[in-house]
Amino acid sequence: MSGNPVEAPLISLSGIGKSYPIANSAAGRIRTLYSLLRRQPFAERYDALTDISLEVRRGESLGLIGMNGAGKSTLLKIIAGVVKPTAGALQLRGRISALLELGAGFHPEYTGRQNVFLATALMGLSERETRERLDDILAFADIGEHVDQPIKHYSSGMIVRLGFAVATTVSPDILITDEVLAVGDESFQRKCIAWMENYLSSGGTLLLCAHSMFHIQKLCQKAAWIHDGRLQAYGDSHRVTREYLAWHDSKSTPKAQDHAMAISSGTYALLSMSLNGFPSQEGVTVPVGASLRIGGRVFSPDGRVPTALVGFVRKDGMPIYGVSSEMDGHVLARVGAQEYEFEFEVPELSLLPGEYRVKGHALDPEGYRLFDELIGELTVIGESRELGVCRLPHRWNAI
Structure with missing residues (x-):
């Protein structure tokens, strides 16, 4: 008698790599174009990621840690479909919501309220659905009367508040966040953490990139330490963050x-x-x-x-x-x-x-x-x- 089949992971990466050409001269740009046309590796290149393999299953939370420039954001963009890998295989199952650059799609001349309708329409919500959720969105953003002013006059923190509030209107199968908790004041950060905890308790799957080991340990079951584009450590979040902090302490x-x-x-x-x-x-x-x-x-x-x-x-x-x-x-x-x-x-x-x-x-x-x-x-x-x-x-x- 066979047991229940194991559910396939929502995110599966096998040998993922990403290279960028280095072309500092006219001759270098010609060589790069030639390599692209022939689909050959770049003669001179920068390897942002090399041989990254990991899995994230439904209901799991994975934290990405590492120094600036290690390749974390590049990996998130590959998973979100913003960037194509140059090597390896990527399999995704389920609807993804990526909070990589909150507010990047807002129109500067529109008010905050108008941008809410614009952003939710791009997310597939009808005007009626947005109106039903508008009060909750504005309450989460908590930007007061500024909601009816053009966002070109907003501070970066206000834009992030509104962007995250819009993102919380849907519950995707996979939520990808890149340094969301590094912006905004303390009360807003607590609000974001509470929302993420509720999302996870409801069966959501989280991929979180953060420099705060406290947030990684609090929100993530597993962690992946990316160093110089390679997977340095992968597993239990407390173990991996301890290894990272010990390395960082000895280095810095x-x-x-x-x-x-x-x-x-x-x-x-x-x-x-x-x-x-x-x-x-x-x-x-x-x-x-x-x-x-x-x-x-x-x-x-x-x-x-x-x-x-x-x-x-x-x-x-x-x-x-x-x-x-x-x-x-x-x-x-x-x-x-x-x-x-x-x-x-x-x-x-x-x-x-x-x-x-x-x-x-x-x-x-x-x-x-x-x-x-x-x-x-x-x-x-x-x-x-x-x-x-x-x-x-x-x-x-x-x-």
């Missing part, structure tokens, strides 16, 4: 910098850090299970609330644990026009006896970019025959 962590130079250059800087009240450069010694307070002062060049990150590593550099104020939803306290303070406390330190380092970092308010670092030496003393670096709460059960 700067050496301790001159803070006066950081301030003059207009970057976020960790001005000071203390361990149990002592300057971090002096280090501190504590017994196993003792409390540890890590304090610091962060400089913000634009007056926005920065993010502080605290991490623990073994003396040889092996990461043990790290968390940022942004991850925990904590807001640093303002103590000056451009300075903020934080205090991070571990009530009972579970590290086993040994030599460790405490790292403090200054990041931008979004928690994306790491600018500065201070390191404090931490010695944990005591007696223990346990193995590893930390003590885990546990018990032995009688059988």
Whole structure:
């Protein structure tokens, strides 16, 4: 007796590649044209994507992560049908709605209300259907009286609000979004996230490109890390984002910098850090299970609330644990026009006896970019025959 057949994936990519010709001269352009006519590979080319293979099934959510220029947007455009691949096979099943450039099809001379009718007509809705949904669209956009003004006078944020509101009028089989959550204010971002969560709970399939690992972990079951046009890692979103953040941290962590130079250059800087009240450069010694307070002062060049990150590593550099104020939803306290303070406390330190380092970092308010670092030496003393670096709460059960 055979079981139920496995449903085919909505998105199936096999060996997808995309190349662009490099033609910086008349001769180069002629060679490119010749290659196109002969359907041959470009003699000089830039490979934006190489050998990308992945699947997305109905009801799944996949996050695309990677640095700028890695090829994420190119991949989304291929899936959305905007760009044709130069290699590989692509299979799509179901209706796709792509939020790649919100508001790109709006007419600048039309009002916001008129553009709603224009955009929904292009999406296949009748005028009657649009009128039935108009109140919900305008409520989601929340741009007030501006809805009856020409959108050429709108800010970019207002255009994105209206574009996303229009996109929410239909529930496609597959929703593709490219950095939608990176624009707009915090309240609008929360509204977008709530809509996406409802869309997913209703059985929708999401393909999300974002620089925020928080949003990827919150909304996506799986993640694909694209690096230099290749698939670097693919699988569980928490595992892949951890690998990406670890790589990014090792790549971008700067050496301790001159803070006066950081301030003059207009970057976020960790001005000071203390361990149990002592300057971090002096280090501190504590017994196993003792409390540890890590304090610091962060400089913000634009007056926005920065993010502080605290991490623990073994003396040889092996990461043990790290968390940022942004991850925990904590807001640093303002103590000056451009300075903020934080205090991070571990009530009972579970590290086993040994030599460790405490790292403090200054990041931008979004928690994306790491600018500065201070390191404090931490010695944990005591007696223990346990193995590893930390003590885990546990018990032995009688059988």
